[in-house]
Amino acid sequence: MDRNKKIILICGTQIAIFLLFLCTLILHIQADEHYSNGIIMIFIGALILLSLTGCALSFVMLDYTRDVVRFASSDVMGVHNKKALEKKLYDLQEKDDTFNLGIMMFDLNNLKKINDTYGHEQGDVFIKTFASLLTRILTENSFLARYGGDEFVIVEEHTSLDKLAEMNHRLQTLVDDYNENALHAISYAVGYDVSYRNHYYLIPDLMKIADEKMYEDKRYKKEHMSSETQSISYSSPKPFRSVSSEYLIKKLHTILSNHKGQRSYAFVTSDIQDFRLINEYWGYETGNSILDTILKMVEHFPDGCFAYRYHADIFVGLVDITNMSVDELRDKIISYNSDIEAHILEQYPVSRFQFRTGIYAIEDDSVIPAEIISHANTVRKLASEVDGHVYIYGPHIAEMEQHRADVINSFQSAINNNDICIYMQPKIGCKSKKIESAEVLVRWNKAPGVVWTPDKFLPLLEESGEITTLDYYVYEKAFAWLKERRDSGLPVVPISLNVSPAHFNNITEFEQKVHELFVKYNPDPRLLIFEITEEAYIHNYDAVNRMIEHFHNAGALISMDDFGSGYSSLNTMKDIQFDEIKMDKRFLDGPLSTNGKIVIEEIFHMLKRTHHSIVCEGVETKEVADFLTVAGCNEMQGFYYYKPMPSEGFSALLDSMQ
Secondary structure (H helix, E strand, O other), X not given: OHHHHHHXXXXXXXXXXXXXXXXXXXXXXXXXXXXXXXXXXXXXHHHHHHHHHHHHHHHHHHHHHHHHHHHOOEOOOOOEOHHHHHHHXXXXXXXXXXXXXXXXXXEEOOHHHHHHHHOHHHHHHHHHHHHHHHHOOOXXXXXXXXXXXXXXXXXXXXXXXXXXXXXXXXXXXXXXXXXXXXXXXXXXXXXXXXXXXXXXXXXXXXHHHHHHHHHHHHXXXXXXXOHHXXXXXXXXXXXXXXXXXXXXXXXXXXXXXXXXXXXXXXXXXXXEXXXXXXXHHHOHHHHHHHHHHHHHHHOOOOOEEEEEEEEOOXXXXXXXXXXXXXXXXXXXXXXXXXXXXXXXXXXXXXXXXXXXXXXXXXXXXOOOHHHHHHHHXXXXXXXXXXXXXXXXXOHHXXXXXXXXXXXHHHHHHHHHOOOEEEEEEEEEEOOOXXXXXXXXXXXXXXXXXXXXXXXXXXXXXXXXXXXXXXXXXXXXXXXXXXXXXXXXOOOOOOEEEEOOHHXXXXXXXXXXXXXXXXXXXXXXXXXXXXXXXXHHHHHOHHHXXXXXXXXXXXXXXXXXXXXXXXXXXXXXXXXXOOOEEEEOHXXXXXXXXXXXXXXXXXXXXXXXXXXOEEEEEOOOOHHHHHHHHHHOOOEEEOOOOOOOEEHHHHHHHHXXXX
């Protein structure tokens, strides 16, 4: 390098000498008339030509040497090479301090696969493409160098952690745009940090930290994502594109790992209440336009690090809350959501629009991105229940999620170990005052002395889809109980079995599995009553009627549970094919008023005229029992008579009544 600089100096000196000699000749020619002699003029002309030639050659040599000097610090892609980087870092280290100096290190994730599959020539194109994208995020304070085969370094002076994060965000956006139409998608790992007061590093330490963060980012992406999912995934073309879970996880990990301990963040997820109704009524074109408008608005939320449409009508974002509390963030989001709602109602023909949001403040660096997303989604679904429709994840939600995980993860082992047991609650004949039937219920023996009632696990099993497995388990236990009593010559009574609404999604499978149980245990079908809720009937009208026909052909009975819960109308009563009607227990909540008695009596009158047996549950007082008996109820069920009991206890009760 020093030799090249000396050559540049010599070339410059030569040019100066030639120009001085040329100027001297021209001045002499103008001042002395003897130079008009022909021979002398030829000689003078030759000197001038020689001077011009020497000057031109010196310029060529100077330009060539400058290129040598310039390319000595750059590689074939036009970025600085490792040697130039080392000199840059050495020069910076010699300064009085390295405050506000940032280092960003980048590494391509899937270069080896490109090289192995398509050859090194294609790999070089891959590297050059990434280098060209890097050059587009540089500022006047940037120094870009290629550190190794597919590793790059940006030295950024007069910067901050937020500025480096913004540079990486711009790079990711460029990469995303490129990947949309690329044959080979680009994916990269990044690590960066900044030296500043109270967070001061020498250059070697800063390089080491950035390098460690980069390789942690690379390791995480390699472990958690396959090569096919290491780039952005879109579910639809611009402007309605949505990011995949893999992309979102990668994005979160990169930011959180590079800002660990230096910034506080909250992950936010929002959706539109009943958005499907907008699509169904106003059309998908209007729905997509609304989604695009919302995305543009959420992208400009103050202190937002990024915002994306996740999938369907769900939007996600990361907010820097270093300088604010979570409650302040909630208030800002409530205000911002109100602006979004007002804008949509003004710009589009919809008459109702509600935006709801869940917030998860990331206080623990050990929480993995997938859990962050899950936590925020959990409270998003609860946001409609609170004022402002913005819900913050808290300890009580953590307990709820822990319980949910416990139920889902331990359910199958509970089935295998028979920890879930059937209980029975007797139903008393209003006229006979004896046990005439019983409802089969469930309890979960979670631990010694700990018994879970259905409200602890049934809703979660319904949510997970495992409720159908539980139903078949209960049916088999109940059928086995009937068979054991029958084979032993012991008395039996009809039993009621609940049918979960999830079965109506696959009515053929339900019929097949119940048929297999009939074949295995051969119960008397007249002892079986299958209970279907009124809500399930209204929402699955055809499937329920098919099930009723199937069980009627088999000789079993069907009961409508929770009748009068508010879903049906009087018009549906004329078509009800149920054998038994089980009144919703809310009819009996609190003291019976005069009007309440009149309503119950009139309902009983209509049901009796349409030849339906009537059962009332929730009977807890003698007054209610006496009224129902006089009003014409057939059977009563409730704590006034019996609480639910284990099947063994119910067997003993029946035996004692012989």
